[in-house]
Amino acid sequence: MPKLPSPCIGVCKFKRGDHCIGCSMTREQKSLSKLAKKGKARRAMVTLVMAQQAVMGGYRHWDAAYARRCAKKGVEPPERPQPSGTT
Template identity: 85%
Template sequence: MPKPPSPCIGVCKFRRDAHCIGCSMTREQKALSKQAKKPEARRAFVTLVMAQQAVMGGYRHWDAAYAKACAKKGVEVPPRPDAA
């Protein structure tokens, strides 16, 4: 099974208390996401980012961009923790 893509959607502007306005990750989280090599670890990391977005609010634009990246890799989009 292929691993999910990185939660990064290529915006990379850190303005919201050092969180990216595109994906909500901090610089440190972006570095950690690159270390998640196994599909299970990547899915867990994506779920963490989704939960962080739910708490911070204002990241619904990310859903469409991330779904497109998942479709390109042939991977199912993980369900949002707030939708479970």
């Protein structure tokens, strides 16, 4: 079974309060994502990044770029978590 790719989409410019403008990860989170080798750990990292993007806003371009990376690997990206308080 193919592995879920890293949430990094290759932009890597840290301008939004030390968060990457491409994926929203900090340098520390990028280092941790490289250590996430198992499926559950990778999925948890991607889910964390999606939740972080929802809070920070302005990362909608990431969805399409990450979906393309997943399609190349033949895996489905995780669903974006719903903001709390919505149904």
